[in-house]
Amino acid sequence: MSFPIATGSQMREVDRITIEERGIPGLVLMENAGTGVANAIKRRYSSLKDKNITVVSGKGNNGGDGYVVARLLLDECNEMNVFVLAEESALKGDALENYKRIKEAGAQIYHLKSTSEFDEEVMSILKRTDIIVDAILGTGITGEVKGFYGEVINLINDLRKDVVSVDISSGLSSDTGKISGPAIFSNLTVTLGMAKIAHFVYPAAKYAGDLEIVDIGIPDDVIENMKFDVEVIEKEDVRKILPQREKDAHKGNFGHTVIIGGSVGKSGAVIMAAEAAMRSGAGLVTAVVPKGINTVIEANLIEAMSFPVEENKNGAISKEAVDSILDFCRDKDVVAAGPGMGADKDGEVIIEALLKNLDMPLVLDADAINILSKNKEILRERKGEVILTPHPGEMGRLMGIKSSDVQKERLEVCIEAAKDFDCIVVLKGKNSIISNRGKKTFINTTGNPGMATGGSGDVLTGIIAGLLSQGVPSEYSASCGVFIHGLAGDIAAEDIGEVSLCAGDVIDYLPEAFLRCLTC
Structure with missing residues (x-):
């Protein structure tokens, strides 16, 4: 199942409960931490006999973990050096105790208090070093690292x-x-x-490299009894949310999904969304499209149906079709709107009507979100549940900020939007973020750069809508839909690579993605 991820303050509270209420000494936790890191290094590099290791430690507990690593690997490697970025007098508590232990073990220790002390000897050590263990700063910092520590960080990166x-x-x-x-x-x-x-949240996540989580002896129930607002989605989540298919089930048991969109030159968007909804288990799917593209829709949608409506001079759905669209949708299970729809005045009328008149879940993507950015207040007048699936550019327009600012603070922007609009928001991109009204947030780890291609978002819209039509709760339709979407893309990339990957390939690999989740 999904697993929680912590903030610095939450982790400090976990440590406090473990030490103060459960009686596990901090020194034991530090020993376990250093042991976990040392073992991870040995697993990664197999033999360390020809490796030169330099542990660079700050004055806090993160540095203390580094001293444990140095002590445990001292006799395993070719050369071990420990750089302490502070005077010995600045060390306290458990960190000081482990400093004394590594000192007694005979490690070569250098106290460095400014970059001017990175003399020829120190730089020679760094140049012949194979592995640097970064134990400078832990989870306690919140702002920019300046001064000496910042200079050391830059120096290490330059090496x-x-x-x-x-x-x-x-x-x-x-x-x-x-x-x-x-x-x-x-x-x-x-x-x-x-x-x-x-x-897990970009852009910071790209600094982590490979990630390994090690057990340091925190009792399971300490974490289980804590409230965490952010979780990472796993395969088991998909397996648990999909409804059981009874042997006597029929198509009506798995809902009727409506996809509204398409226009001249953009028929592919609604076709892919409809196909993805079918591949995600919807019992019935109907594409509501302008009459002018209906022939193309019917030629390409074999399993799904179409409902052609009046079109305007732009080749998009006309506002004159509003009443017929509402009448058609009223007894359906879920409506998705936006793929290839266009963002003209007629589209504005249609999206407003859907929000104000339909009480089933609505998935709004692409042009539907661009329409909302012009009149966000209509979201507050809706009758049913809403899931928004913006990419960073659409999110920027929705929030009135630059897409580059969205990317700098992806988690914060997604949560803010979900709170402000009182709905579920999926911020697409590397490690997509899904927030349910800002109260519960999920991070997705599936997907790859090959999916950065036209139509990929339309496929996601269809997947989420297909899950909703089967009665999967909105929060899990969104979070697990994103996971499945990315997993299908990953499986496709395994077979055909990332360069040639297209949105249609993601649809083709949905069956395998669902199968892997259902059999995990």
């Missing part, structure tokens, strides 16, 4: 060595995907007890 970070790449805030200043580019991050938000 382009293999870097293993303890818990989190130094310079990142564990609470966000935002990059505030210098941060270590890690090849491997070994995170302690629980993963942190920064490990």
Whole structure:
């Protein structure tokens, strides 16, 4: 099932309960943490006999974890050096105790307090180092790292060595995907007890490299009894949310999905959305399209039906079709609108009518979101549940900010939008974010760059709508729909690569994606 990811303050509370209420000493947790990191390094590099390792430690507990790593690997590697970015007098508590232990073990230790002390000897050590263990800063920082520590972070990045970070790449805030200043580019991050938000939310996530979560002895029920607002989706979530298909089931049991969209030159969008809804288990699918493209729709949709309506001079659905569309939709299970629809005045009339008159779930994508950005208040007048699926550009228009600003703070913007509009928002992109009114948020880890192609979002719209039509709750239709979408893209990339991957390939691999989830 989905697993929670923590902020820095949540992790500190987990540590506090473990130490103060459960009586597990901090020194034990630190030993377990260092052991977990040391073992992860040994697994990654198999033999360390010819490796030179340099542990770079700050003065806090993250540095203390680094001293444990150094002590445990001291006799395993060719050369071990420990750089302490502070005076010995600045070390306290468990970190000081583990500093004393590594000192007694005979490790070569250098105390460095400014970059001016990175002399010829120090730089020679760094140049011959194979693996740098980053134990400078942990989960406690929230802003930009400046001064000496920031300079060291930049220096390590410039060396382009293999870097293993303890818990989190130094310079990142564990609470966000935002990059505030210098941060270590890690090849491997070994995170302690629980993963942190920064490990999964971009752009910060790209600094983590490979991620390994290690057990440090925190009792399971301490984490289970804590409230976490952000979770990562897994295959088991899809298996659990899909309704059981009884042996005597018929198509009516799996709902009727309506896809509204298409226009001259954009018939493919509604075709792909409809096909994806069928492949996601919907019992019936109907595409509501302008009459002018109906022949194309019927020629390409074999399993789905079409409902042609009046078109305007732009070749899009006319506002004169509103009454017939509403009448057609009233007894259906879910409506998705926007793919290839166009964002003209007639489209504005249609989207407003859908929101104000239909009480079944609505999935709004593409041009429907662009229409909403012109009149966001109509979202507050809706009758039914709404799922919005914007890409960063559409989200920017919806929130009145630049798409580049959306990308800098993806998690915060998605949660804010979900709260403001009191709905479910899917912010598409690498590790898509799904927030249910800002109260519960999911991060998706499936998908690949090959899916950055026209039509991919239309496929996602169809998947979510297809799940909704089967009675899957909106929150899980959105989160698991995103997971399945990305997984199908990943399976396609395994077979045909990323360069040639098209949206239609994602549809073709949906059966395998569902099968992998159902048999996990």
